[in-house]
Amino acid sequence: EPEVTQTPSHQVTQMGQEVILRCVPISNHLYFYWYRQILGQKVEFLVSFYNNEISEKSEIFDDQFSVERPDGSNFTLKIRSTKLEDSAMYFCASGLSGRSPYEQYFGPGTRLTVT
Amino acid sequence: AQSVTQLDSHVSVSEGTPVLLRCNYSSSYSPSLFWYVQHPNKGLQLLLKYTSAATLVKGINGFEAEFKKSETSFHLTKPSAHMSDAAEYFCVVRLNTGNQFYFGTGTSLTVIP
Numbered sequence: 001e002p003e004v005t006q007t008p009s010h011q012v013t014q015m016g017q018e019v020i021l022r023c024v025p026i027s028n029h030l031y032f033y034w035y036r037q038i039l040g041q042k043v044e045f046l047v048s049f050y051n052n053e054i055s056e057k058s059e060i061f062d063d064q065f066s067v068e069r070p071d072g073s074n075f076t077l078k079i080r081s082t083k084l085e086d087s088a089m090y091f092c093a094s095g096l097s098g099r100s101p102y103e104q105y106f107g108p109g110t111r112l113t114v115t
Numbered sequence: 116a117q118s119v120t121q122l123d124s125h126v127s128v129s130e131g132t133p134v135l136l137r138c139n140y141s142s143s144y145s146p147s148l149f150w151y152v153q154h155p156n157k158g159l160q161l162l163l164k165y166t167s168a169a170t171l172v173k174g175i176n177g178f179e180a181e182f183k184k185s186e187t188s189f190h191l192t193k194p195s196a197h198m199s200d201a202a203e204y205f206c207v208v209r210l211n212t213g214n215q216f217y218f219g220t221g222t223s224l225t226v227i228p
Contacts, residue, residue, distance in 0.1 A: 033214075048213075091159065095214070106151070
């Protein structure tokens with residue numbers, strides 16, 4: 001069964017460094033998403049991406065964040081200058097359609113630790 | 116404003132007994148509702164979904180959920196818990212504006228042998 005994959009599973013970085021989290025969505029999906037979950041808190045939406053552009057973003061997704069689909073298979077989340085509060089589990093998701101049934105398929109997550 | 120509320124952060128049941136995980140949502144319109152499960156070190160797996168068809172939704176692994184508009188609820192049930200059901204369960208709502216999902220805080224299910 002097709003799956004969303006994410007690499008790395010765990011990333012440790014120093015404050016102020018740039019990180020790129022990578023995701024390979026399911027191959028025929030058209031909608032792509034990033035969510036994050038700070039330890040002990042709920043999963044929060046960051047951004048959605050369709051047709052090579054951002055379609056929605058939350059207030060969390062500020063200028064430090066960017067997304068890209070560089071080669072038609074990968075979907076990346078870049079954090080330009082990491083802060084301690086960026087430490088979280090980051091989930092990538094993909095969906096075939098923006099219409100019903102609106103299913104999103106999630107990857108296993110990347111745990112980002114900023115020290 | 117809370118879009119989705121999971122009433123129990125932890126639920127513990129004995130193997131073979133029923134499971135009830137509660138979820139309430141707030142939405143002006145009929146939303147799309149989902150239950151996802153997360154086993155340790157695994158991704159979020161879709162259990163079932165409600166998207167304005169039948170109000171009783173059957174999912175994988177024997178789970179069901181009933182959409183009750185009058186109660187704004189979408190509780191997850193299973194008649195008989197199995198050890199492999201121990202995991203974190205998330206109730207998720209998609210409102211009628213946009214595609215983003217709103218997650219509940221999760222319910223951790225423990226199954227006692």
